[in-house]
Amino acid sequence: MLTIDVFTSGYKPIVADGHDAPTWPASTSTLIAGERDAVLVDALITAAEAGRLVEWIRSKDRNLTHVYVTHGHADHFLGLSVVQRAFPAVTAVALPEVVPYAQEQVAPGYLAYWESLFPGQLPSGPPVVPVPLDGDVILLEGAEIRPVAVGQSDTHPSSVVHVPGAEAVVGGDVAYDGIHMWLAQTDRAARRRWLAAIDTVEALRARRIVTGHRDPGAPDEDAARILAFSRGYLTAFDEALTGAPDAAALIAAMDAAYPGLGNPYTLSASALGQF
Template sequence: MSGSDHARFAPTTHGFSVFTTPAKPAVVTREPPAGEPRASGPSTATLVYGPREAVLVDALATVAEATVLADWIELHGRTLTTIYITHGHFDHFYGLSVLAERFPEAKAVATPGSVELMRATVDNPKVVAALAARWPGRLPENLVVAAPYDEEVLPVDDMELRIIEQGRTDLDHSTSVHVPALDLVVAGDVVFTQCHLFLGDTTEGSRNTWLEALDRLAALAPAHVVGGHKKTGAPDLPVAIDENRRYIEDFSRLVASDRSDLEIFTIMGEKHPGWVGHQWWLMFNQDTPRAPASQSR
């Protein structure tokens, strides 16, 4: 959790606060050919609050993460009415069952498209087992999914959270949340703040969709932008939108060139010094082997 976030909630009635978890190292059968050991995260969960109520955006993944997140939510002294999940990746919704025990009144919701993707994960024993094998004993055994939410607006006290459908970024049916009253965007996995983007599951086409999603956020001209993943302590500023645009454009240009994967990996690291999560699989996903450049990219 970034220290500067504390100052924001004590004296104000309306605000937001960002909780950041460290990366979760994973057990893998094959070490990547270069870069940091495989891990998930670091990830964020964001609390948006008015005088009495609060809404949480994203629920993290492990039992430990969700437990500490629940303690932190309680510190804010608001009634948690809703947990909104930005997209269907496990690291954003697996913590729901832990939070449901602590906040039984809070409704967990997501867009219908994201709910389908969550179901596709928890109803597939192979996927559940594969994730459990990467983080043995760390993930909740009771897996729950959010309920489908069709409205564009989620209320919290006298404020509105506006849900923005973003299409595919690092997963289909990605969404972001805009809170006009706070000049805030909670971007989900449309923005990675000082953290290498998960491009390993993209094609040239989906990278273009991702760029359009970034344009949609830039058009809102927010003062604060929270990335779905971020380096602990990094500021929640809109510059992250431009940095992510450049990152995707650089990667697409390199992939279209004759450079080797190792050269691309090295150059991307040099272009983004100090960013966390410099992992091979984020660029070249070992779960979905990369197609030859002449085909999909």
């Protein structure tokens, strides 16, 4: 029987001009474990949090065989170099269509952007990029871990990880939980495709969803609740955008509809990206 444990990074201060005390959204890495071996999903971004992640994995006393990267955003995989130094035999993989986008994120221009957000905090040395997954599944002690291409999330292409034996999905950035959704790089058409991706996840009939970004105080991992929140947020954002003359009005409308959500910087960046 497989177990699923989740490491949550917490919110991280970033440098972003024009924003009040901005933070990066709390992020997760998920360990899917059997009796002896384990597979990690996503590997965070800063050296410090990746180091804490490594110690957490060691505490589980499992042989780490793979790290699966759900999509090409660097905040989900720049920590790979730290993980691979600790577990040299591990293989980092992603869907073949995701790999070119991950490679793009470690080009000098993109790395400079990430360094500007997290000055002096990225892992040292050459970044590690996942290689294409060979086949459709990752076998963990005979049990299938199934990457599922879903197309759009806060970037395209994206995937989730279906663990049928545990009735669970590790969702990357397709669903969010208790935290503002990153919409800065989406338009209305992309958000319609994102809603279709949520439908794809729902069709997997999981009871449990681990989201790539979630508030540390999220009450549970109930799939129905999380998918409903994510679908509702995307719909509400487009409705608010229709009547908003500027980013400030859009932010105000979303704050009124979703008071108290984590990481206000995300909403600010998302709103500014629409105007």
